[in-house]
Amino acid sequence: MATKVFMEALSPTMEEGRLVKWLKNEGDTVAKGDILAEVETDKAVMELTARGDGVLRARLAAEGDTRPVGELLAVIGAADENIDALLKKAPAAAVTPSEPSSPGRAPSPVAPPASADRAPAAPPSPPSSPPTAAPAVAPESGNGGERPRSSPLARRLASERGLDLGQLHGSGPGGRVIRRDIEAAVAAAPASAAQTSGAPAARTAPPAPRIAAAGDYEDVPLTLIRKTIARRLAESNGPIPTFFLTADFDLTSVRELRTRMIALGDEFKVSYNDILLKAIATALSQHPEVNAHWLGDSIRRNHRVHLGMAVAVEDGLITPIIADADKKRISEIARESRELAKRARERKLAPEEYTGATSTVSNLGMFGIDELTAIINPPEVAIFAVGAVGDVPVVVDGALAVRTRVRITMSCDHRAVDGATGARFMQTLRRLIENPLMLVF
Amino acid sequence: MREMSVAATSVAAARDVSPALAPMHVVHLGLVPYERALELQRAVARARISGAIPHDVLLLLEHPPVVTLGRSSKAQHLVASPALLETRGVELFEAERGGDVTFHGPGQLVGYPIVNLREHRQDLHWYLRQVEAVLMHALEGIGIPSERSEGRTGVWTNGRKIASIGVHARDWVTWHGFALNVHTDLSYFDLIVPCGLSGVTMTSVARELGADAPAMDAVAERVAASFGTVFARAPGLLDPGSLSTMLALP
Numbered sequence: 001m002a003t004k005v006f007m008e009a010l011s012p013t014m015e016e017g018r019l020v021k022w023l024k025n026e027g028d029t030v031a032k033g034d035i036l037a038e039v040e041t042d043k044a045v046m047e048l049t050a051r052g053d054g055v056l057r058a059r060l061a062a063e064g065d066t067r068p069v070g071e072l073l074a075v076i077g078a079a080d081e082n083i084d085a086l087l088k089k090a091p092a093a094a095v096t097p098s099e100p101s102s103p104g105r106a107p108s109p110v111a112p113p114a115s116a117d118r119a120p121a122a123p124p125s126p127p128s129s130p131p132t133a134a135p136a137v138a139p140e141s142g143n144g145g146e147r148p149r150s151s152p153l154a155r156r157l158a159s160e161r162g163l164d165l166g167q168l169h170g171s172g173p174g175g176r177v178i179r180r181d182i183e184a185a186v187a188a189a190p191a192s193a194a195q196t197s198g199a200p201a202a203r204t205a206p207p208a209p210r211i212a213a214a215g216d217y218e219d220v221p222l223t224l225i226r227k228t229i230a231r232r233l234a235e236s237n238g239p240i241p242t243f244f245l246t247a248d249f250d251l252t253s254v255r256e257l258r259t260r261m262i263a264l265g266d267e268f269k270v271s272y273n274d275i276l277l278k279a280i281a282t283a284l285s286q287h288p289e290v291n292a293h294w295l296g297d298s299i300r301r302n303h304r305v306h307l308g309m310a311v312a313v314e315d316g317l318i319t320p321i322i323a324d325a326d327k328k329r330i331s332e333i334a335r336e337s338r339e340l341a342k343r344a345r346e347r348k349l350a351p352e353e354y355t356g357a358t359s360t361v362s363n364l365g366m367f368g369i370d371e372l373t374a375i376i377n378p379p380e381v382a383i384f385a386v387g388a389v390g391d392v393p394v395v396v397d398g399a400l401a402v403r404t405r406v407r408i409t410m411s412c413d414h415r416a417v418d419g420a421t422g423a424r425f426m427q428t429l430r431r432l433i434e435n436p437l438m439l440v441f
Numbered sequence: 442m443r444e445m446s447v448a449a450t451s452v453a454a455a456r457d458v459s460p461a462l463a464p465m466h467v468v469h470l471g472l473v474p475y476e477r478a479l480e481l482q483r484a485v486a487r488a489r490i491s492g493a494i495p496h497d498v499l500l501l502l503e504h505p506p507v508v509t510l511g512r513s514s515k516a517q518h519l520v521a522s523p524a525l526l527e528t529r530g531v532e533l534f535e536a537e538r539g540g541d542v543t544f545h546g547p548g549q550l551v552g553y554p555i556v557n558l559r560e561h562r563q564d565l566h567w568y569l570r571q572v573e574a575v576l577m578h579a580l581e582g583i584g585i586p587s588e589r590s591e592g593r594t595g596v597w598t599n600g601r602k603i604a605s606i607g608v609h610a611r612d613w614v615t616w617h618g619f620a621l622n623v624h625t626d627l628s629y630f631d632l633i634v635p636c637g638l639s640g641v642t643m644t645s646v647a648r649e650l651g652a653d654a655p656a657m658d659a660v661a662e663r664v665a666a667s668f669g670t671v672f673a674r675a676p677g678l679l680d681p682g683s684l685s686t687m688l689a690l691p
Contacts, residue, residue: 010610011566020512021537035611038512038537043594044565045512045539046610216673239584293670295574296581297588306461323461352675356462379578379670 002077002086003052005036009069014041016068019061028056030076037073048073055079058087219298226299230415240294241414244373245422249433251389251404257436272389272406273363274334278439279432280384281305281325281333284359287425291358292416293379299416300379308357308377309337311344318344319377321357330439365389371407381413382422463496463560465674467665468684470502475509475534475545478502478553482616484688485555489614494687497560499668499676500553501661504545506531508633511540511607518542521632531632538617540594540607542633548624548645550661554668558613561672569594569606571671572619576604578667579621583660585649596621601644623647623660 007017017039024036030050037048054076061073077083170177222230233241254275261268284291288301305326308319320340322333343349359381362374365388374385387407394403408429412422432438470478481500488494508519508531519533519542526533531544545551558568573589576596580587580603587598596604604621622645630643647654655663669676 011564013564013566018513020539040512040539042566042569043511043539043606044569044608044610045537046565047612049612295671296578297574321461350464351677352462352464355669355675356673 001052002057002075002081002083003050003054004072004086005048005050005074005076007039007067007069007071007073008046008048010039010041010044010046014069016066017041018066019063019073020045021063022059024056026056026059030054030056050076052076054081057081057083060087216304217300217302219295219300221298226415229418233414237414240376240378242376242411243414243419243422244409244411245419245426246371246407246409247426247430248394248405248407249430250394251406251433253434254436255404268331270330270334273365273386274330274337275436275439276363276386276406276408276433277307277309277322277325277333277337277361278328278330279429279436280359280361281307281322281328282432282439283425283429285326286428287421289421290382290412290417290425292381293358294381294413294416295379299381302358304358306356306358308354308360308380309340310360310362310374311341313345313347318349318354319357319360320344320349320354359383361386365406371409373409374411376411376413378413381416382425383411385409385411462669462673462675464677465497465499465669465672466494466679466684467499467501467668467676468679468681469661470500470681472505472547473502475504475507475532478504478551479534479536482553482555485684486611486614486616488688489555489557490612494555497557497672497674498555498679498684499665500555501665502551502553503547503549503657504551506544506546506629507534508532508542508544509534509536509538510542511536511538513540514542518634519632520634526632529629529632531629536607536609536617538607538609540605543605543607543620544629544633545620546625546629548622548626548647548657550621550623550657550664551618552621552664552668553616553618556615556672558610558615563613565608565610568615569608572606572608573604575664575667575671576619576621578671579660579663580646582663582667583646583650583655584653585646598644598649601642603644603646603649621646621660621664623657624654 007019010017018041019037020040021038022036023038024030024034030036031053032050034050035047036050036056038045039048040046055078056074057077058075059073060075061067061071067073072086075083075086077086170181251272254272258270258272258275261270284305284307288303289299291302291305293300293302304324307322307325309322310317310319320343322328322336322340325333328336340349340353344354357377357380360374360377361384362372363386364372365386367388369387370390371387372385374383376383385408387409389404389406391402392405393400394405395401396403408426410422410426412419470481473481478500485494485498485500489498506529508521508526510519510533514535521529521531523533531546554572556568558564561568561571570589573594573596577587577589580596580598585598585603587596587603589595590597594606595602596606604619606619607617608615609617622643624647625643625645627643627645627648634641646660665676668674
């Protein structure tokens with residue numbers, strides 16, 4: 001059976017590509033996986049590989065030609081096969097979604113590439129499971145040749161994109177194929193383009209866990225006002241215009257919690273610092289605008305909380321990371337922070353254990369420091385400095401009382417975090433620290 | 442020496458803690474002839490495709506003077522005759538990357554990211570923009586504001602071009618990459634029309650910052666760190682010998 005070769009989408013935003021080089025001549029024998037040609041979009045060249053065995057019977061574009069995505073570029077067939085019908089039908093359906101476009105996904109106005117879409121759905125699974133193999137070549141006819149109902153706009157878009165309406169699932173009223181179905185099909189094209197390497201099952205999963213996936217964060221482009229704030233403040237205050245927010249937190253409830261846990265046995269012993277780390281991580285998960293990275297031309301709001309903790313080592317300091325700290329139990333944070341600190345002092349940390357924090361905590365309480373300001377670790381946009389936990393006189397309901405308190409100072413990168421944003425974060429943090437049962441929730 | 446042995450043990454230790462980011466290897470290669478670097482890139486890309494190397498790799502190096510022609514090169518964009526190139530000791534190569542003609546030479550930081558886009562996004566436009574973001578982020582760190590120019594891939598500062606980009610992909614694994622002028626002798630660019638864009642003035646970190654320009658090593662370190670930030674990977678150094686071992690090269 002003949003195999004058709006189409007102009008593939010190298011990007012969801014690619015509408016046409018330029019065939020820059022043929023690597024096979026008409027009449028050459030080709031095997032699945034062979035490189036047939038090179039296609040260029042922007043300043044990137046991608047190899048076009050054969051998805052079937054046979055003889056390269058026809059080349060339908062010349063070097064230097066620009067062709068729309070989905071257009072037929074070549075036909076691979078048996079040496080004696082009659083391919084006239086295929087050539088006549090060009091351009092034919094090329095873009096087959098690798099899975100039926102589900103109504104939940106179709107309406108997204110800017111459909112992300114299929115891979116990015118899929119990754120966050122199942123974070124713990126290995127990343128390499130390719131989309132369930134779709135036929136690389138669209139079947140000649142679908143739905144028994146019955147024409148589905150469709151809007152005029154959808155018909156026009158489908159014909160421009162070389163899509164077969166019969167291949168599409170309609171999400172409009174009464175199963176009508178509408179514009180968004182076409183857009184979803186076009187966006188899904190890279191998923192089928194990904195099948196170039198042949199047997200998907202042969203791909204082995206990388207052994208290391210790939211935790212950072214495209215869905216783990218969103219990049220927010222800078223608005224004009226944000227750009228202006230960034231520039232003006234940096235002019236005034238060095239490359240990272242920092243301001244500080246300090247607040248006293250009442251630890252009465254935290255102390256009670258700790259005392260009761262210790263009474264249950266030594267294995268339930270956790271430090272004030274462990275509880276504060278958990279509280280800060282939880283607050284960060286609720287404030288992605290603080291759990292962010294400054295990237296120069298955008299702000300990355302991280303959806304996962306990787307909390308760095310500054311550890312003093314012999315000749316300086318290092319900030320190992322508690323990954324997904326907001327999702328860990330206090331006991332896990334206690335164990336992990338102790339272990340990371342120990343290995344940091346022994347200089348046994350691997351780069352991935354101290355790179356990629358989304359925010360950082362520095363604690364000098366054990367040195368008897370009441371209050372401190374910490375310096376932001378770029379590209380992070382905030383750092384939390386924790387002072388000593390101690391009993392101090394405070395006014396409660398108009399009378400003097402002794403309470404256990406801690407003072408925390410948040411340093412904020414004003415390019416990304418405004419005063420009110422930081423203050424709202426501190427409010428959340430206060431709610432969590434002063435009602436520590438919320439950390440168990 | 443102490444650093445090395447620590448690094449070796451930490452890799453083993455890293456397996457039983459969950460890292461925040463997947464690692465990537467950064468390899469500083471020094472001065473490498475174009476053809477040798479091309480062979481190395483292809484070998485790393487093959488290993489990345491087969492899974493023999495499970496993480497992304499960033500090769501950082503410099504080339505002896507060489508003019509390379511991309512897939513979209515037009516003859517008139519090579520201003521100098523082959524004979525003139527020879528007298529200036531400049532080699533000429535045809536490369537399978539995207540883009541037009543460009544120049545590489547000492548003082549220019551060349552980066553070849555071998556990245557598996559299946560583990561990021563299967564989107565070459567996105568990838569080009571990410572590589573630009575890496576360079577812009579690194580340049581910002583050394584006090585050079587830079588920007589993109591719509592429709593003209595690369596990185597620009599004050600209307601002058603400071604970095605060029607051209608990539609190639611097979612099975613969504615990339616090679617080729619970027620060239621950032623640090624202390625490049627910019628007169629070499631007179632031999633070509635850079636990237637086929639007439640009227641483009643090239644610049645370098647040294648030209649922008651004068652005596653304050655950081656050394657090549659410092660710029661390379663920044664670029665590696667920015668690459669980690671933008672691509673959400675944890676960069677770790679890998680020495681060229683270990684890379685050869687991973688590739689089972691002699």
